[in-house]
Amino acid sequence: MKKLFSIEQQKTAVKLKEEKLKSIRQVMRIAHHHVSNLANNLSLVEVEIECDGAVSTETLKALDAAIKETAETMKLPGDIENPYNDEMFEI
Numbered sequence: 001m002k003k004l005f006s007i008e009q010q011k012t013a014v015k016l017k018e019e020k021l022k023s024i025r026q027v028m029r030i031a032h033h034h035v036s037n038l039a040n041n042l043s044l045v046e047v048e049i050e051c052d053g054a055v056s057t058e059t060l061k062a063l064d065a066a067i068k069e070t071a072e073t074m075k076l077p078g079d080i081e082n083p084y085n086d087e088m089f090e091i
Helices: 007-052 057-079
Strands: none
Touching: 007 057
16 A cells, blocks of 8 residues: 655655755765875876886875875775664754
8 A cells, every 4th residue: 555645745855855965965076076186196106116217205195195084085984883764864
């Protein structure tokens, strides 16, 4: 048997799904930013090796910082206790 929902319940459900989608998009944008930054640092390492045969200390420090920042940022979504909890989203 199919449940029937009131218009208000349906509107609330739609708003909730929209808020969840916004959150997912934001997480994806942040992840994309950090992964792109890490890729750029790796490209710099490649260029320095090709041109100089070595990698500068500054580049290694920048790469290390990018790795640490990316690792910390990528852990954040995993720290959410229950991503399916509707109460975590504002409507």
